Amino acid sequence: MVKLNRFIQFNDETIDANLLLLYERVGKALADAPYLNMTERKLIEFQPKEGNVSLSVFWRHRREDITHAGRLSDVYLLTTGFWKHFSVKPWLEFRKRYAEHSIRKFAEELLLMLEEYRLMDLVQKERPGTENAFLVRRELLMEFHRDLLKSNFQKGFVADALMNQLYITLHDSLFSDSQVDWQLPIKKIQNIVTYATDAKSTFDMINLTESIILIVEEILENDLILQYYAVGESISEETVSFHYHKGMSEAEKGEDEVKETIEEIFRTWHRESEDESGIHLQFELEHGRSGKSDGGEAVEGNENAEIEEIGRGNSAGDEKQNRQQPEEDKKELDERSGQKKAGNHFGKENINVVYEEKFVTIKMDEKNRKQLLQWRExxxxxxxxxxxxxxxxxEMKEDVRRTGLMKGRLSSNLLTMAVDERPRPFYRKNSPSEKLDAVFGLLVDGSASMMDKLDETKEAVLLFHDVLRQLSVRHEISSYYEDADNATKDVQPNVFNLMHTFEDIQKDDGMTILSFETNEDNRDGFAIRWMADRLVRRMEKHKFLLVFSDGEPSAFGYDRNGILDTREAVLEAEKRGVSVIHLFLSSENPSDDQRALFSMMFGNKSAASDSVEDFTDQTIRILRKLLAIVINQ
Incomplete structure (x- = not known):
């Protein structure tokens, strides 16, 4: 679906999908956590429930090398520093003590600033290769705090100005004088901060923080106005402790203890979400695996008691059928309804997708018949x-020769007859193949935004179908869309409307192509994985997947994540031997931002049409290039 340009341009910005995937791979390797997801938010942040680690937008709009180094410093700090060396229990106790304090935010963010300083130094000692990234980080952030220092002080944001001053004090080796006239013992506070170089743990930093709080709590009239750190916000009692019912066996106890590190918190949440994923277990990790009943009026059973009443459920069948596993019931229900669950196989953004594959209902009306004849003519x-x-x-392709034979065509190189004891001067040509060893899959965006160019799209799809059918090349054509009206957080229904399948071989499905209609949203990454699965099962050597769409993906909870998910789907398909090619269908020339977006999702295999009349020409150009590859290899 085409995305409307927002009035404020920076609201429409997205990080390059390839770069974000690079940072995600680095983060996964450093943390030894393949389940981590990398996102971008206002400040660096952890989100254990979602499995997310977030980079900061602070590094945008700078020189490319600075942006890259800054983002790498975020990755190093999050997935090596805070991940393994930040003590969670002291942090939670500290937050609890200062929960009602007048400068609570200043206290928490000062501690996180001191911890950032300690962990940067620790990571750099463990991994000397991180030095350059941290050097860039220090220089840019010191410049940032210097710019804010005077401004915050003049506005009366004294707590913010003090944060700026202490950051400069920590990282400026020259220990420069303050730019403002403080009405508090700034030298004494700065001296306390310098002890951070000797701190060995989170507990040590808490002691330094509390020493500063004792000095300034009676002087500072207001708490922080701006936010500088969010890294500890999601690390709360809720995320680090799991509550079990009273009947837990002793063997299972111990999991409700506070985790020591952020790494342990993430691993626990990942394990729980893996073990207990699904709509049927949405109760916030409340366990009742072997608990006793809470009913206080229970009566002990008596095996000699007479049966007074027999209760029956709604299901029919014998006892064995009634004991059928819930998973099997769900599977049978899905099969009867024609829907399938995506699960983890189609990417983390599509776990709650259910999808249906069905054939387009053919409209055998006179209008479609006339249109089909006209277009084909x-x-x-x-x-x-x-x-x-x-x-x-x-026919013109140079056939591969088999040389060194005892019989066949005589080679022009007869030197072997004079030199070799048993000369083999003959060769044979391989018989040229009558069929192209290729298979194609075509996905057509079925979202509502395609409505104004539906006829031109059908014409291009029809051309694609007729060319491959006459060349006896197997192909499959399907539109895809998401049912936006029924999409929820737990279930996102998707539909694939099949127009032609691999099994149809040379069947003429012209009328089927003319019968497909537009619907609602589009989930591109999911659709690409679905078609790639079908192509991978084919035996042909060359596998191509074409995507006809008119904009970026748009579906429930898929707005920004959809770009990254689509890029991941394309890379996964390419690794599996499926070449993905994108054709942008638009009634006008694509903008530079749109071209950059398509390049981000599909790499250099994205083409655009200048007008709706150009769809068929672009389709022919793409097929010509792809079939030339097949013939020449």
Whole structure:
């Protein structure tokens, strides 16, 4: 679906999908946590429930090398520093003590600033290769705090100005004088901060923080106005402790203890979400695996008691059927309804997707018949010339020779007859293949935004179908969309409307193509994985997946994450031997931002049409290039 340009341009910005995937891979390797997801937010942050680690937008709009180094410093700090060396229990106790304090935010963020300083030094000692990234980080952040210092002080944001001053004190080796006239013992506070170089743990930093709080709590009239750190916000009692019912066995106890590190918190949440994923277990990790009943009026059973009443459920069948596993019931229900669950197989952004594969209902009306005849008559010269061109290329292809034979065609190199004791001067040509060893899958965006260009899209799809059908190349065509009206957080229904399948071989599905209609949203990454799965099962050597769409993906909870998910799906398909090609369908020339977006999602395999009339020409160009690859290899 085409995305509307927002009035404020920076609201529409997204990090390059390839770069974000790079940082995610680095983070996963450093943390030894393959389940981590990398996102971008206002400040660096952990989100254990979602498995997310967030980079800061602070590094945007700078020189490319500075942006890269800054983001790498975020990754190092989060997935090596805070991940393994930040003590959670002291942090929670500290937050609890200062929960009602007048300068609570200043206390918490000062501690996180001191911890950042300690952990940067620790990570740099463990991994000397991080030095350059941290050097860039220090220089940029010191410049940032210097710019804010005077401004905050003049506005009366004294707590903020003090944060700025203490950051400069920590990282400026020259220990420069303050730019403002403080009404508090700034030298004494700065001296306390310098002891951070000797701190060995989170507990040591808490002691330094509390020493500063004792000095300034009666002087500072207001708490922080701006926010500088969010890294500890999601590390709360809720995320670090799991509550079990009273009947837990002794063997299972111990999991409710506070975790020592952020690494342990993430691993626990990941394990719980893996073990207990699904709509049927949405109760906030409340466990009742072997608990006793809470009913206080229970009566002990008596095996000699007479049966007074027999209760029956709604299901029919014998006892064995009634004991059927819930998972099997769900599977049968999905099969009967025609829906399948995506699960983890189609990417983390599509776990709650359920999808249905069905054939397009053919409309055998007079209008479609006339339109089909008209389009085919218009396309006939192009199709004929294209088929002839492909066949000539196949005939002109230089066949691979088998040389060194005892019989066959005589080679022009007869030196072997004079030199070798048993000369083999003959060769044979391999018989040229009559069929192209290729298979195609075509995905057509079925979202509502395609409505204004639906006829031109059908015409391009029809050309694609007729060319491959006459060349006896197997192909499959399907539109895809998400049912936006019924999409929820737990279930996102998707539909694939099949127009032609691999099994149809050379069947003429022209009327089916003319019968497909637009619907609602589009979930591109999911659709690409679905079609790639079908292509991978084919035996042909060359596998191509074409995507016809008119904009970026848009579905429930898929707005910004959809770009990254689509890029991941394309990379996964390419690794599996499926080449993904994108054609942007638009009634006008794409903007530079749109071209950059398509390049981000599809790499250099994205083409754009200048107008709706150009769809069929672009389709022919793409097929010509792809089939030339097949013929020449």
């Amino acid at each position: 218009q396309q006939k010269p192009y199709v004929r010339s294209f088929i002839e061109e492909m066949k000539k290329r196949m």
